[in-house]
Amino acid sequence: xxxxxxxxxxxxxxxxxxxxxxxxxxxxxxxxxxxxxxxxxxxxxxxxxxxxxxxxxxxxxxxxxxxxxxxxxxxxxxxxxxxxxxxxxxxxxxxxxxxxxxxxxx
Numbered sequence: 001x002x003x004x005x006x007x008x009x010x011x012x013x014x015x016x017x018x019x020x021x022x023x024x025x026x027x028x029x030x031x032x033x034x035x036x037x038x039x040x041x042x043x044x045x046x047x048x049x050x051x052x053x054x055x056x057x058x059x060x061x062x063x064x065x066x067x068x069x070x071x072x073x074x075x076x077x078x079x080x081x082x083x084x085x086x087x088x089x090x091x092x093x094x095x096x097x098x099x100x101x102x103x104x105x106x
Contacts, residue, residue, distance in 0.1 A: 002078035005071040006086045012064035013089055016057055058093075 030038075042048065058064070068089070075081060 002071060002074050002081040005067055005074060006081075009064050009067040009071060009086070010089065012060040012067060013058055013093060016059040 068086075071086065075083070
C-alpha cells in the first residue's frame with residue numbers, strides 16, 4: 001500500500017507538462033552547472049530560487065498533499081518501505097511551499 005501511495009503522490013506532484021506549451025525543446029537551455037550556480041547564488045542572496053519561478057505548475061498539489069498524509073499514516077505498518085525516495089519530494093518542493101500561499105492559511 002505504501003508504494004502505491006508514494007507513486008500516486010509523485011504523479012500528483014510533478015510538473016504539469018500539458019500546460020507548458022512546449023512544442024519543441026528550446027536550443028538555449030542552461031546546463032546543469034549553470035542552473036546549480038544560479039540556485040546557489042539565489043540561496044546565498046536570500047532570493048527566491050529561479051528554477052521554481054517558472055512554469056509549468058504542479059499537476060495536482062492538493063491531491064499530492066492528501067496522499068502524502070495518507071502515506072504518513074501507513075508508514076508504521078510498512079517498516080521496510082524505502083522512505084528516501086519519498087523524502088526527495090520534500091527536498092524538491094520545500095522552496096515551492098515556502099513561497100506559495102496556503103489556501104485558507106494566514
